[in-house]
Amino acid sequence: MHSNSFHCSLSLSLYSSTMDRAHSRRHVASMKQSLFDQGYLDEQFIQLEELQDEANPNFVEEIVTLYYRDSSRLISNLENTLERKPLDFNKLDTIMHQFKGSSSSIGAKKVKAECTLFREYCSAGNAEGCRRSFQQMKKEYAALRKKLETYFHLARQAGPLETAFRPK
Amino acid sequence: MAAPSSSNWVMESPHVPHVLAVDDNLIDRKLVEKLLRNSSCKVTTAENGPRALELLGLTSGGQNTMNGRSKVNLVITDYCMPGMTGYELLKKIKESSVMKEVPVVIMSSENIPTRINKCLEEGAQMFIQKPLKQSDVKKLTCQLMNCEI
Numbered sequence: 001m002h003s004n005s006f007h008c009s010l011s012l013s014l015y016s017s018t019m020d021r022a023h024s025r026r027h028v029a030s031m032k033q034s035l036f037d038q039g040y041l042d043e044q045f046i047q048l049e050e051l052q053d054e055a056n057p058n059f060v061e062e063i064v065t066l067y068y069r070d071s072s073r074l075i076s077n078l079e080n081t082l083e084r085k086p087l088d089f090n091k092l093d094t095i096m097h098q099f100k101g102s103s104s105s106i107g108a109k110k111v112k113a114e115c116t117l118f119r120e121y122c123s124a125g126n127a128e129g130c131r132r133s134f135q136q137m138k139k140e141y142a143a144l145r146k147k148l149e150t151y152f153h154l155a156r157q158a159g160p161l162e163t164a165f166r167p168k
Numbered sequence: 169m170a171a172p173s174s175s176n177w178v179m180e181s182p183h184v185p186h187v188l189a190v191d192d193n194l195i196d197r198k199l200v201e202k203l204l205r206n207s208s209c210k211v212t213t214a215e216n217g218p219r220a221l222e223l224l225g226l227t228s229g230g231q232n233t234m235n236g237r238s239k240v241n242l243v244i245t246d247y248c249m250p251g252m253t254g255y256e257l258l259k260k261i262k263e264s265s266v267m268k269e270v271p272v273v274i275m276s277s278e279n280i281p282t283r284i285n286k287c288l289e290e291g292a293q294m295f296i297q298k299p300l301k302q303s304d305v306k307k308l309t310c311q312l313m314n315c316e317i
Binding site: 051063067094097098100102104105107 | 193250298
C-alpha cells in the first residue's frame with residue numbers, strides 16, 4: 001500500500017546512508033592507520049587531533065594548512081639559498097631548523113627525518129649531500145601533502161566521529 | 169584576593185593564569201596557544217624576545233602595556249630564536265626587579281644538557297622538549313596554579 005512503501009523506501013535510504021557513513025568512517029580509519037604504518041605520521045599528529053573540540057572542530061586541518069603555507073615559504077627560501085656560490089651552510093641550517101621544527105610539531109615523520117639528514121650535511125659542509133637531501137625532502141613533503149589532502153577530504157565526508165583513535 | 173606586599177602578582181581570578189608564549193615559529197605558536205587554552209589559561213603570544221619584553225613592560229619606556237590588569241603569571245619561550253634567544257630573554261626577565269618572580273619555562277627541540285643546565289642555572293622553572301604535548305602543558309599549569317594558591 002502507499003504508506004507502507006513510503007516507509008519502506010525511507011527506512012531503506014536511512015539504512016543505506018548509515019551504511020555509507022559507517023563505510024566512510026572505516027575508510028578514514030584505515031587510511032589513517034596506513035599513514036602511521038608507512039611512517040608518514042607519528043604520535044604528534046594524534047596530539048593535534050586530541051586538541052580538536054567543539055570550539056575548534058577543524059583545528060588539525062587548520063594547523064596543517066598553516067604548515068603548507070609556511071613550508072612553501074621555507075622551501076622557496078632554501079631553493080634560493082642553494083643557488084648561491086659558495087653555499088652558506090649556516091643560513092641553510094637555520095632555515096632547515098625552522099622547517100624541521102614545524103614538521104615535527106605536526107607529526108610529519110619522514111619529512112622531519114629528511115630535515116635532520118640535510119642538517120647533518122650542512123654541519124659537514126657537504127654541498128652535494130645537501131642538494132640530494134633537499135630533493136628527497138621535497139619529494140617526501142609532496143607525498144605527505146597529497147596523502148593528507150586525501151585524508152582530510154575523506155574525514156570531512158565521513159563526519160566528525162572517529163578522529164583521535166590511537167593506531168595499533 | 170590579597171597579594172603579598174612585595175609582589176605585583178595578583179591573579180585576575182584564582183584559576184585563570186595568564187601566560188605569555190614566545191616563539192618565532194608560527195605553527196609552534198599556534199600549537200602552544202591551543203595547548204594552553206585547553207588548560208584553561210589566558211594566552212598572549214609574541215614572535216620574538218623584544219616583543220615579549222615590550223608586552224611585559226620591560227623595555228626602556230617602562231610602561232606595562234597590559235595595563236596593570238592582566239599581569240603575566242608565566243612566560244613560556246622557545247630557546248632558538250633569531251636575534252634574542254630564549255636564554256637571553258630569560259636573563260632579562262630575571263634581571264628585572266618587576267618581573268623576576270615570574271616563572272619562565274624554556275622549550276627546545278634539541279636535547280642538549282649544557283643548554284638545559286645553563287637555563288636552569290639562570291632561573292628557568294623548567295625545560296620542555298618540543299614538540300609540546302598536552303601532558304607537558306597540563307603538568308606545567310598544575311604546578312603554576314598550586315604555587316599561586
